[in-house]
Amino acid sequence: MADRPGAHSARPAAADRLDSWTPSAVQLDRLAYRRRRSRRSALAAAVSTAVLIAVGVLVVTNTPGWPQFRESFFDLSYGWQVLPQIAEGLWLNVRLMLICEAVILVVALAIALARTLRGPVFFPVRAAAIGYTDLFRGLPLILVLYMLGFGMPSLRVSWLPSSALFWGCVALVLTYSAYVAEVFRAGIESVHPSQRAAARSLGLTHAQTMRHVVVPQAVRRVMPPLLNDLVSLQKDTGLISVLGVIYDAVLNARIETAATFNYTPFVVAGLLFVVLTIPMTRLTDWVARRQGWAGTGGAL
Amino acid sequence: MTMPVQPLLRISHLRKAYGSNVVLRDLSLDVPAHQCVTLIGASGSGKSTLLRCINLLEIVDDGQVFLQGRDITDPRIDGDQVRTQVGIVFQAFNLFPHMSVLDNVTLAPRRVHRIARAEAEDAAMTMLSRVGLADKAKARPDELSGGQQQRVAIARALVAKPVLMLFDEVTSALDPELVGEVLELLAELRDDGMTMLVATHEMGFARQVADTVVFLDGGDIAEAGPPAQILEHPQDERTQRFLRRILDAGRR
Numbered sequence: 001m002a003d004r005p006g007a008h009s010a011r012p013a014a015a016d017r018l019d020s021w022t023p024s025a026v027q028l029d030r031l032a033y034r035r036r037r038s039r040r041s042a043l044a045a046a047v048s049t050a051v052l053i054a055v056g057v058l059v060v061t062n063t064p065g066w067p068q069f070r071e072s073f074f075d076l077s078y079g080w081q082v083l084p085q086i087a088e089g090l091w092l093n094v095r096l097m098l099i100c101e102a103v104i105l106v107v108a109l110a111i112a113l114a115r116t117l118r119g120p121v122f123f124p125v126r127a128a129a130i131g132y133t134d135l136f137r138g139l140p141l142i143l144v145l146y147m148l149g150f151g152m153p154s155l156r157v158s159w160l161p162s163s164a165l166f167w168g169c170v171a172l173v174l175t176y177s178a179y180v181a182e183v184f185r186a187g188i189e190s191v192h193p194s195q196r197a198a199a200r201s202l203g204l205t206h207a208q209t210m211r212h213v214v215v216p217q218a219v220r221r222v223m224p225p226l227l228n229d230l231v232s233l234q235k236d237t238g239l240i241s242v243l244g245v246i247y248d249a250v251l252n253a254r255i256e257t258a259a260t261f262n263y264t265p266f267v268v269a270g271l272l273f274v275v276l277t278i279p280m281t282r283l284t285d286w287v288a289r290r291q292g293w294a295g296t297g298g299a300l
Numbered sequence: 301m302t303m304p305v306q307p308l309l310r311i312s313h314l315r316k317a318y319g320s321n322v323v324l325r326d327l328s329l330d331v332p333a334h335q336c337v338t339l340i341g342a343s344g345s346g347k348s349t350l351l352r353c354i355n356l357l358e359i360v361d362d363g364q365v366f367l368q369g370r371d372i373t374d375p376r377i378d379g380d381q382v383r384t385q386v387g388i389v390f391q392a393f394n395l396f397p398h399m400s401v402l403d404n405v406t407l408a409p410r411r412v413h414r415i416a417r418a419e420a421e422d423a424a425m426t427m428l429s430r431v432g433l434a435d436k437a438k439a440r441p442d443e444l445s446g447g448q449q450q451r452v453a454i455a456r457a458l459v460a461k462p463v464l465m466l467f468d469e470v471t472s473a474l475d476p477e478l479v480g481e482v483l484e485l486l487a488e489l490r491d492d493g494m495t496m497l498v499a500t501h502e503m504g505f506a507r508q509v510a511d512t513v514v515f516l517d518g519g520d521i522a523e524a525g526p527p528a529q530i531l532e533h534p535q536d537e538r539t540q541r542f543l544r545r546i547l548d549a550g551r552r
């Protein structure tokens with residue numbers, strides 16, 4: 001409180017008084033010095049970056065296999081030619097990601113909440129939630145994809161969907177929900193018990209306490225790791241191409257590559273995924289920074 | 301010597317603003333060596349900000365702070381080096397909860413001053429005995445009472461042998477019965493000749509221990525002088541109003 005000056009409200013006495021301040025010579029000198037110094041460090045950063053890039057380019061382009069490498073990975077005209085095909089596939093990845101993300105957030109929060117239930121009555125629920133996260137955090141995503149994508153349709157249960165796309169999504173949801181549930185749980189546990197006590201003392205039930213007091217604070221706190229998992233999901237939607245019949249960006253790239261033995265389509269798909277995740281990554285940074293300010297503003 | 305004695309700390313025309321909110325305006329104050337200067341004033345009058353500016357935790361917007369004649373607000377100087385000469389104790393203790401009391405006290409000597417562990421621990425134990433907590437050296441901060449934690453924080457600041465100590469409402473977070481032990485320690489420090497700048501709401505402490513009481517209002521000094529004068533016969537109308545409010549609240 002007292003060591004957080006930003007929180008001081010303007011006192012009327014101070015605000016009303018005429019503020020006739022003009023910077024002194026000392027202050028102007030200090031400002032000029034700081035400007036010079038930040039200009040110099042910006043220049044140093046630019047120069048060192050340029051040198052680093054130049055060295056990297058020189059080293060790579062002077063490797064013995066560079067000409068062939070360039071031809072099979074960076075064939076510009078071929079890359080341009082396959083771009084529409086891959087971009088179309090990417091649109092499928094984007095839709096997959098949006099749908100999976102929405103389901104994952106709901107499932108994961110439900111699992112995290114299940115783990116917070118107290119009392120012997122809820123033991124089976126807790127145990128199931130723990131077993132689920134243990135299992136799906138441990139299983140490699142690609143195995144889950146194979147087992148569900150090829151295994152489920154082969155059961156030939158008439159009312160089960162047999163589309164590989166459906167089961168691919170289920171595999172993503174199952175795996176990522178386990179991760180995201182742990183993130184939510186960490187957030188829920190980081191809310192101080194006194195908050196829970198305060199809410200319960202007002203007569204709120206356990207569920208109301210979670211809904212109105214604990215979860216809102218928890219979600220805010222875990223926003224950066226949460227977004228991190230979602231960025232990771234964005235690119236992992238590319239993995240469902242292993243099921244073979246889903247024409248997403250990666251599979252389209254694989255088809256093009258198989259036809260010409262030129263790997264440029266993979267590079268194109270990779271670049272498109274990077275472009276896709278950059279806005280999400282920046283958003284993550286921004287949220288983290290904002291949280292960082294909120295968190296340490298009064299701590300130093 | 302005909303030169304006037306240089307104050308240990310000289311604050312000259314200091315200004316600090318957060319956006320349009322000017323927290324300190326044209327504030328000048330001298331703290332002579334071995335004196336205890338007490339800052340009083342309402343919440344938001346700028347006491348904490350002033351202390352943070354002196355410890356270079358804030359970048360000032362104008363004016364200068366001289367420590368032993370050296371302008372420490374000059375961007376060319378090394379702020380970390382200045383901070384090793386100035387100790388600060390916070391309202392909320394700010395002990396490191398993941399370290400034992402002893403490690404809290406030896407962290408800076410070992411990491412900043414590169415003193416060997418055995419030597420640093422000897423010095424730390426001396427300092428902990430000085431604040432009456434030698435038997436708590438192995439404890440974690442959360443096993444101590446608030447008063448004990450604050451005394452550890454003071455020991456942590458003192459162990460680097462600062463030339464100036466800043467205290468930022470160090471008793472405000474304490475239970476009333478624990479305030480005394482911390483204030484006693486401050487009084488002892490003052491008797492040992494430490495130069496201190498103490499922001500406080502404890503008027504009794506200001507009256508008994510301070511050499512000078514400074515009343516801050518709206519970011520500058522409304523009135524300053526010996527405690528008897530400021531606390532018993534305030535001249536400034538704002539000081540009078542502030543003290544009357546404190547008396548009414550029964551907090552002497």
